[in-house]
Amino acid sequence: MKYMPxxxxxxxxxxxxxxxLGKFMEMVFNCLMKLERKDFLLTNNNPSNKANGYRFSNAxxxxxxxxxxxxxxxxxxxxxxxxxxxxxxx
Numbered sequence: 001m002k003y004m005p006x007x008x009x010x011x012x013x014x015x016x017x018x019x020x021l022g023k024f025m026e027m028v029f030n031c032l033m034k035l036e037r038k039d040f041l042l043t044n045n046n047p048s049n050k051a052n053g054y055r056f057s058n059a060x061x062x063x064x065x066x067x068x069x070x071x072x073x074x075x076x077x078x079x080x081x082x083x084x085x086x087x088x089x090x
Contacts, residue, residue, distance in 0.1 A: 022064030033080040037071035
């Protein structure tokens with residue numbers, strides 16, 4: 001299913017109203033890391049390397065504790081760029 005940018009913006013606005021900014025950012029960060037792992041596995045062409053669950057961590061954002069689900073790969077080569085950006089802000 002494809003959404004128009006205006007529809008996506010409406011969904012995001014309603015999510016922030018319903019869950020709060022902290023929970024919304026948590027969902028966005030987790031989604032971005034999962035998509036980054038998918039792209040990482042597709043571009044590295046290593047058939048023995050596959051997605052291998054998640055490790056859990058906490059970060060502080062917008063004055064709230066964010067519960068992050070950090071994706072892993074079997075070979076341990078994947079590290080999300082987003083984590084570097086978050087850690088550099090502290």
